[in-house]
Each structure stands twice: as C-alpha cells, then as structure tokens.
Amino acid sequence: MQVVTSMLHQLNDWMLVSDTGLLVPNAYARYNWNKPSITQLIALKILDNILLGPAYVAQKYGQSVPAVFVRKRGDEYTGTGFLATNRTDATKHVIVTAKHNVDPGEGITFTSFGSSQGACYRPLASEWFLHPKLDLAVMPVECSEAPTPIYPVGVARVLARTITLGYPLIATTDAPYLLAHGGELNAIVRNYKGEESLIISNLVAPGNSGGPVLDEAGLCVGMVVRALESKHEGGMSTANAALPSSAILEFIAPFLA
Known part of the structure; x- marks a missing residue:
C-alpha cells in the first residue's frame, strides 16, 4: 500500500x-x-522514469552514454557523449558531445566510442559536425541493438533535481567508469555574448564534458561543458556550467530529418 x-x-x-x-x-x-x-x-518512453525515480533513470540511460575516446599529441583522453534524437520512431540517432572533446582544429583525433552496458555505436560520418559558435558537436550513428535514446526536450527549472552521467578520470582504476551524480539546477545565466548556460550543483570533473544533464523524468535539460572559474579576494570560486537543451535540439534537428 x-x-x-x-x-x-x-x-x-x-x-x-x-x-x-x-x-x-x-x-x-x-x-x-x-x-x-x-x-x-x-x-517518449519516460513514464517508468517518473514512477521509479533517479536511481532507475541513471541505470536505464547508462547504455546511452558512451565514452568518447580521442588522441591528442600522442596521449589518449576520454570524454563523454550521449545518444540523442528528436524522433519517437527510433529510426535515426546521433551522439552528442562537447566540441572541445573532438575538435580537429585543436589537434584532436577521434578514435572510437566506448561500449557501455553492451551497446555499441558505429559512426556514419568520417568527421564530427561542429557547431560554429557553441561548444557542441554531433555524430550520426547506427546502434548495435534497440537503443534507449535521450530526448533533449527537458525544461530547465531552478532548484529542480538533476542527474549527470559521465566518465571523469578516477585514479588507479583500470578503465573509464560511468559515474552518476545527483544535484540541482541553481541558475540560468547569460554571458556577455548573450549565450545561455545552466549552473548545476552536480559534482563533475574533466571527462564529464559532453555528458547529459537529465531531469527526474530522464529528459535532457542540458549538456555538461565547462567550469566557470572566478578569482576573488578570498580565493577561487567555481560553477559547473551546462549548455541548455534548446541549443542541442536545434543543432541536431537537420541530422535527424
């Protein structure tokens, strides 16, 4: 009862x-x-998310958040991406990530996606498509099995609970591990260029960039991109910032038509 x-x-x-x-x-x-x-x-296949809660959401979308393996100046690095779509017919999907993870203009070479929970993704293009202004990149993909896509249609609400999924570096571990963190959305801000960012309290670190910020229903409200740092008399303050889902949805639409 x-x-x-x-x-x-x-x-x-x-x-x-x-x-x-x-x-x-x-x-x-x-x-x-x-x-x-x-x-x-x-x-949208999210009614179960609302009923079963954040732990279920994190587990359900784990397979939809692959590691993004790249090489830069001979060293290997790991970022995060997520499987996204704007369609409910499950016919076309893309992997979304932060542009700074894969930008060849920064000497970065994309090598592969890390398989997560048995799901594999095959790129359908030779290069990532990069947003001309925002820290955003997209790759059309085919999925090895029936996918569980993430829909970037969530509405950002201050003090709403948020879930982040990503692959931050963990010392002494033998491979990248997907980490989930709960938090809340603290503010919606704009920079001097008029670009909007979401400020979240979730604990994120290098490697989380490109990972989704989900609401309690499993809808994407944003994507982790960077930490905003400011110096002041007492030291340094940091705010974790995410790109809002509206920008993601607009950018991926032509690749899903």
Whole structure:
C-alpha cells in the first residue's frame, strides 16, 4: 500500500493525476488521469522514469552514454557523449558531445566510442559536425541493438533535481567508469555574448564534458561543458556550467530529418 501511495504522489507531482479528494472528500473516483500528458510521456518512453525515480533513470540511460575516446599529441583522453534524437520512431540517432572533446582544429583525433552496458555505436560520418559558435558537436550513428535514446526536450527549472552521467578520470582504476551524480539546477545565466548556460550543483570533473544533464523524468535539460572559474579576494570560486537543451535540439534537428 505504501508503494502505491508513493507512486500516486509522484504522478500527482507531475500533474499526471489530480486528487479530487481534497475538494470532494466523498467522491466516487478520487483520482482523475491527465490522459494527454500520459500519452506524451508514453511516446517518449519516460513514464517508468517518473514512477521509479533517479536511481532507475541513471541505470536505464547508462547504455546511452558512451565514452568518447580521442588522441591528442600522442596521449589518449576520454570524454563523454550521449545518444540523442528528436524522433519517437527510433529510426535515426546521433551522439552528442562537447566540441572541445573532438575538435580537429585543436589537434584532436577521434578514435572510437566506448561500449557501455553492451551497446555499441558505429559512426556514419568520417568527421564530427561542429557547431560554429557553441561548444557542441554531433555524430550520426547506427546502434548495435534497440537503443534507449535521450530526448533533449527537458525544461530547465531552478532548484529542480538533476542527474549527470559521465566518465571523469578516477585514479588507479583500470578503465573509464560511468559515474552518476545527483544535484540541482541553481541558475540560468547569460554571458556577455548573450549565450545561455545552466549552473548545476552536480559534482563533475574533466571527462564529464559532453555528458547529459537529465531531469527526474530522464529528459535532457542540458549538456555538461565547462567550469566557470572566478578569482576573488578570498580565493577561487567555481560553477559547473551546462549548455541548455534548446541549443542541442536545434543543432541536431537537420541530422535527424
């Protein structure tokens, strides 16, 4: 009974059901279903995320977040990417990452995607497509098995809970490991060029760049790109910044048409 009650609270929080018992205590049917919203969440395959919570979301999308292996000046580095689409028919997908992970203009050579939880991705282009201004790159891919894509259609809301997935360097480990961190969205800011960034409290580090920032429903609200650092009299302050999903969605659309 407690599990059912918890699920009903979750559905109510997401306005998928309304509790008429507060207004009509003796109502025959206490809960009314928001059928249009439920239909939309089923189409995006995220209704289970809302019911089962952040730990389930992190596990579900682990296979959709491959490591991005590159070489620069003879050394090997690891970044993060994620499988994205704007389609519900599961016919076309791209891997999204930060441009600074793969930019050949910086002497970087992309080598491969790291297989995550058994999923493999084959590039469909010889080079990454780079955004002319933003720290954003995209690669059309084929998937080795039925994919679980991430949809960059989440809405950024200050103090909403966020989940990051990525491959930061962990000392003494034998391979890159996918790390999940919970946090919250602290602010939506603009720089002097008018470019928007999301400030998140999630713990991220080099290697996380290009990883998705998900909301509790598993929708992408942004992508980790950099740390904003500022010096002041008391020392150094750092804010972790993410590129908003609206920029990602706009850039990937032509590759998914």
